[in-house]
Amino acid sequence: MKPIIPPTHLDELLERANMLAGISLAQIAGQRGMLVPKDLKRDKGWVGQLIEMELGAIAGSKPEQDFLHLGVELKTIPIDAQGRPLETTYVCVAPLTNIEGLTWQDSLVCHKLQRVLWIPVEGERHLPIGERRVGTAILWEPDQEELRLLQQDWEEIMELIALGKVATLTARHGEVLQLRPKAANSKALTQSIAEDGSLQLINPRGFYLKTAFTAMILNKAFC
Template identity: 65%
Template sequence: MTTPAPKDLDELMQRVDDMAGLTLGQLASHHGIPVPENLRRDKGWTGQLIETHLGATAGSKPMQDFIHLGVELKTIPLSLSGSPLETTYVCVAPLINIQGLCWQDSLVKHKLQRVLWVPIEGDRQIPVAQRRIGTGILWEPNNDEEQLLKQDWEEIMELIALGKVESVSARHGDVLQLRPKAANSKVVTEAIGKEGKTIMTNPRGFYLKTGFTASILARAFG
């Protein structure tokens, strides 16, 4: 069952409120979608289910999930204590042709200017179908949060520009990190190498660290 895109923010948030408290199994049944036994091989299944229910339109395109509303959708799996269980993928990182690229024009800023966070029970002890959907929140970074994101992005992009992409680890950045983003290590793409020469390396993605997403949820839910 395909859900039409919401006409406005009010309709989107009403759909978010209506699904709060449901299990993934109940939501999947409503749309005739089979529930996987576990998410090891179906890592994106939960996000796709929520996208289907809410009427997201972007699919895999590099744009916000609700482009007409300026909203990016992010599901966030939580532990039994309410802490984020994993980092949050933002977007693919550009590794070539980055001259003149600035924070204001970056895909990271574009994606994170307004995010709909949907918390979901993620503890592996809970069968996938029985995991409950929490109350969604609409978040826009405040000045302090944007400054942290900008600072990390600029530092990481400078290292990429200097041909040091392969020396950037997940430890770099206070709130934003760069990590390999590919189905396996055999997937490669062009990047800037030492002395400006082109090298082949694994694609990279920007991810939000769990401490940052935990602070967003703490601010929203007190």
């Protein structure tokens, strides 16, 4: 089947997203001629890729918004029966070298989170993947307080990276944003700043939104 043409304006994107509400992943996959995996252990990004394809996202793995021409990032978010997020949300890879002079306003985290189209998807493990349904889409722009929290966490984490303390950072750091290893396996290595200012090899890191923060976003939208 031919790839879906990207939406030309925001209303068109929202219309496409709203049309998915209540539809199962098997129905969407069937329309795309795709097979539904038995589990997501080896296909962790399958749900997100399916929704991206259906909505016409074009960024793929590029370090930019999924709908750059509309200024919108797309995020699928697995939820439980009560509408609560089941896991943290990946934002982007964290820069671990050449970060001198990098500011929050110029960061990829800030760029990606300027405007997000959230697509909730049923994600409880007892539900067969194909039977999981898509929820109501949410177009979110962070308010001043949310931006303050994100910037505060980002700056504190980046300061520790600059000081060569990336190995000491855990998922507990940050109020709404956290830094975690981001790699297909533990053998993947990248350069980072060491405490003496030299370069060292370490597992790649990624920025993630904590579930309490994304739960707050969902609650605000549906309350």
